[in-house]
Amino acid sequence: PQPAPQPAPQPEPTPRATPEPLPPLEAAPEIRGVAFPLHSRDPRYDYRPSLAELPEHGIQQVLVVVHLFQPRGVSPFPARHPLKTPRDEVVRTVITAARELGLEVGLMPIVLLETPHKGEWRGNLTPPDKQGRTRGQAGFDGRQADWARWFRGYRREVLHYARLAQRAGASLFSVGSELSSTEAQAEHWTALIREVRGLFAGELTYSANWDHYENVQVWQQLDYVGLSGYYELVSRQNKTPTLRELIAGWGRWRDKILAWHRRAGLSDHPLLFTEVGYASIDGCAAKPWDYTLDTRLDLSEQRDCYRAFAHAWGGQEALGGVFFYEWWGHGGRADRGYTPRGKPAMSVIREWFRVGSGR
Template sequence: MRLIYAFCLLFLLGSCAMTSINPTKINGVSFVASRDSISKKNIDPILKIHANYASVMPFGFIKNLSHPEIQYNSNRQWFGETKTGVKQYILELKEEGVHVMMKPQIWVWRGEFTGQISMTTEEDWKFLEDSYTKFIMDYAKLAEETDVEIFCIGTELENFIDKRPNYWKKLISQVKQVYHGKLTYAANWNEYLKTPFWSNLDYIGIDGYFPISDLKTPSVEDCKTGLQPWKNEMKAFYSKLKKPVLFTEFGYRSVDFNAKQPWRSDGYLDEVNLKAQTNATKAFFDAFWNENWVAGGFIWKWFHNHDKSGGKEDNQFTPQNKPVEFIIKEIYSNN
């Protein structure tokens, strides 16, 4: 009788474990590729803020918005942008217990916005599709080989998707033949509502650079008020699709007016404002990290040489060596 009871108890406990939802958020950093390989010393600062995921981002390059050929994995690229470097980063991160999202990205020379990529002929569209497929499939195979938990099939490619939706559904099927982890796409904050293939993916991926305040130094409450309409929109979208939201990128610069156009990384503003960064980031966490329909996200951005990155004179996105780093550590340690 005791043996039967023990067996039943183990069965029930196992059933509960299999059906329960893991409450842990994806507390991620966007780990920037560099010229160098990485080691434990480069990963320790990630662990110190209790991040459990890192986004690793190999790059492909095109000459301009209407050029169809993607060049990648060349000896002219930085080590961390190549297949060899990406694999080394992934293996080192995993050795230290950090999960990985692989997020291959396109860079247009001179930094033009990838969402505006568009070909002028059918021949060029076909060329771009073949080139992009090769780029993505190479990295999907590497993601499978290295047991990457999440694979992102693209980043902010609105026009490419809008003009060639059937291609993308075919690409997703091809990726699923070689990669068996979770899939997402990184839609821009104003793009995700019309992305046509969320039902074929595991997460609604959003780069969360929503405009939320015109103030020079918005308070936490100002930012939360500005985020509320976007939060309502996303929650309604989640309720419709039943797919969790994953912020494939999110973050704010440490600069004046940082919540007005949070996506901007150019030099249109240069006054350092650490308080604005701290307030906006705290508001973002307050708005989303306790919601069960939000899987988590990846702070933009984190450099491998922590001691030399960010700091109180830096007006860019990285939270490293700034007051906002303590906010991230606090949130990540509790989720």
Template sequence: MKELFIKGMTYGWNTTKGAYRTPDAVASLKKLKETGSEWIALSFYTFQPSYSSTEIVFDYGHTMTDRDIEFAVKQAKDLGLKVCLKPVVNCKDGIWRARIGFPQEATEYWDNWFASYENFLLHYAELANELGCEMFCIGCEMISTETRVSQWERVIKKVRAVYSGPLIYNANHGKEEGVEWFDKVDLIGTSAYYPVGEKPDDSEENMIKNWEKVKTKMIKLHEKFNKPIVFMEIGCRSALGCATMPWDFTHVDLPYCEEEQEKFYSSVIKVFWDEPWFAGFFWWDWSTKLYLLEEAKTNKGFDIYGKKAEKVIQEWYAK
């Protein structure tokens, strides 16, 4: 029996201040619970002005307030869900957070950024501890910062001083080997947007074959650090070709295809479910404001509500 297996879903991404505290959000969380999920990753973001800024700011017009987070955590716990609190930094200039960074020799810039990031993270780590969140995520896809080993180790040490639960870091698919300090966290997380489809609406057999290659890689990662591995983000949209680029959210013109999404879900679960070192999934993602059930057949987003992929999750999560 595994010590920990996360039957999870990311909840509440891409919303702004106040969104958790709406009737829509409360209703949505109840529907999330009906998938058989036992965990949510409560994921929200604040901004730094650009990828090369050294200061992370609390944007009162956008950033979730502590009251918002407290409300969402309480709602989740009332439903019997466990919570991984996942604060994320994005760039207001639209550049992906993986690019946040400076030339390696620009020590002062790095020091200033890490001081700001540490402040940002400690605020939420303390909040996570007070609210009894069962896990805390210390970062997401911060690829350009990951080589700063001693600075990350210092951040983790500081977080452990205020948060008593398990820590996870969310690397990016294909870049997991770049994180030398995975030994300092309790679980290895990754955004597992691996392009397992080779053509639009590829067969599940083909996707399974490609997940097996990913599994070989994950086994090596587990053996190196002896930590459980969690797919901290994983999923694809219900649009044709999305299993060839599961991270994609920009190609809104692609035709609807819930079968490809269904096969992506089913294939990865079949490959990883029984692995003793694998600790589960936080699927991407479940919105605070869901579309109407009859609109499921036209919704081309990541949400699985009312789609075939939801049935896949319900069947496996019931095990």
């Protein structure tokens, strides 16, 4: 039999270009922290073991988050909930324990809705008018919404926590978070900030939603320009973003924020990310704000989003600090939630927070 013909030699495939290595991370900002929400409804829950882990990762600050509640976005005002809001002694214990570990502490009350209707959240609150009519009811005019009543209720709670923060030794206090529809009420905010200044000796911020910071009218009255940093880094069609694409995505947002910060004359008011976080799931880069996203576990995408933030913001003089969201739950490599605890993202935090820290 004839020998089988040999296949013609094929040209060598063109090798894929090896991406250039990324430059070293530049220094992290002065505030190197995590957001520490008090989610547990068990008054006996002990937060101290998870706090004790933080210093070994280079974390120097914690932002303790407590929750106020109102039933819906059209309810009159928020208040502490007897079961869902942590008791004052729990908040004090957490602040004291953190300070004993050498951590600086901030306190941030936020508003949650108990039974929100579709589309409602704390960013689009509209209180009833003085006749009790709510959004969607006949005769309601949003221009007549009773904001004075809403702020009376909100003021009561914020001043309560400002006193608690002062007595417990906190060094930072946030007067609010992501309350976008209230931000036009500059007179009410000015009065509230003035009262908080009279009670709290530390520094103050407000946390604007990631797409609404240009609308806040009281930045000059605060020490930090607070941002809730859930910026969309890639399009939703990009299912497998590369690290370089994520860095470019953060770079675009960074440049926009810095240009506004200069234009607004806020150079004496450093930027402070009160929340930056990513669930460890597919799509977290495209919709980091969507806590309802239910996709498969993806520890790498979460890790790369953290690294992209560090590369984009490292060494930026305008950045005063960042609190990564969130330090809650056991985490681990099977967890799909936001916490970086026990996940590859934690190594990025540890690496970056030690750059220039002397630790």
